[in-house]
Structures are given as structure tokens and as C-alpha cells.
Amino acid sequence: MSTGKIVLGVLAGIAAGTLIGVLVAPDKGTETRRKIRQKGEDLVDNVKDGVSSMVDDAVGRFDKLRGKARRSMNDMLSTTNEESATI
Numbered sequence: 001m002s003t004g005k006i007v008l009g010v011l012a013g014i015a016a017g018t019l020i021g022v023l024v025a026p027d028k029g030t031e032t033r034r035k036i037r038q039k040g041e042d043l044v045d046n047v048k049d050g051v052s053s054m055v056d057d058a059v060g061r062f063d064k065l066r067g068k069a070r071r072s073m074n075d076m077l078s079t080t081n082e083e084s085a086t087i
Contacts, residue, residue, distance in 0.1 A: 003057070007050040015043045 022035045 004050075004054050007054070011043065011046055011050060014046075015039070018043075 018039045019036065022032055022039060025032065025035075027035070
């Protein structure tokens with residue numbers, strides 16, 4: 001299972017549990033709405049952090065792959081140049 005799916009599943013579980021807990025709590029309506037709004041903002045922040053982390057990870061992997069591809073290409077060009085020089 002990918003990291004992104006795991007993070008998304010955990011965040012969805014946290015959000016659902018929090019929402020149920022707030023709705024069941026014996027608070028005034030205004031207080032309950034404030035709590036829901038705050039938890040929603042917290043969830044958005046957590047999702048942003050999770051997505052940012054996944055993007056950073058993907059960029060790092062892409063950079064590594066690009067570096068390997070460049071090294072391989074340079075090695076092939078070097079070998080080709082050496083072989084054509086001997087001909």
C-alpha cells in the first residue's frame with residue numbers, strides 16, 4: 001500500500017472520529033460549531049502537511065532518478081566517443 005493512501009486513510013479516520021466525538025458531546029450549539037470549525041481547520045492543515053511531504057518525497061525520488069539517468073547517458077556517450085576514436 002502506498003504511503004499516500006495510508007496517510008489519507010489515517011487522516012480520514014481521525015476526522016471521522018473527531019467529528020463523531022464533537023457531535024455527541026453535550027455542548028451548546030455555538031460551542032459545537034466552533035469545535036467542528038477548529039477541527040476542520042486542523043484537518044486541512046494536516047492534509048496540506050501530508051501532501052507536501054508526499055510531494056517532497058516524489059521530487060527527491062525524481063531528482064535521484066534523473067541523476068542516475070544523466071550518469072548513464074554520460075557513460076554511454078563516453079564509451080561511444082572512445083570506441084569511435086579507436087576506429
